[in-house]
Amino acid sequence: MNTSVSDPVALRLIDREFLIACSPEEREGLLEAATFLDRKMRELRANARAPSFERLAVLAAISVTHELMALRKQHETQEQRLSEGLATLRHKLDAAFEENLVKR
Template sequence: MNTTPEPVALRLLDREFHIACAPEELEGLLESAQFLDRKMRELKANARTPGFDRIAVLAAISITHELLQTRKQKQQADPELTEDLALLRRKLEQALAAHVK
């Protein structure tokens, strides 16, 4: 597998950026850039001062907030899932034990 980074051109709000990227990460990078571009365009449409730097910072804050909220939800769900799986395991063990007798 070739992991030598290659230059990739990305467009954000009609500006072109060149980023080095390993070939196996290209698809994820392009998807990320498209997501960021959509978020920046959404913010630009609603911004009073639509400077590129300001839009980029607002997009970064917005995306980071979404990421942290998702992580928090996952952390809250993990213990519940572990508890549910433990209960299910106990029920299965009880059912198997009753069936073996």
């Protein structure tokens, strides 16, 4: 987070409130992240037997991290395909230009 801080922002996770200092630019994103995490923790709580807040937090962290890693891998795969496609296109363009130069 940025070093220039504003008044703390209140984040609610399950039934607990946390005050987090952040810059004004980070406030909206932090609130969105807290809302996402709160939903994830509530979803996990609905499917668990008497879970503690700490256990829910760990399970949510693992779940969100797993989702992030899967998205990163998907992004890397798409980026690799795009790079390969661009290299193929560049090769075809080079060959076409070369062929055009030879014909002159």
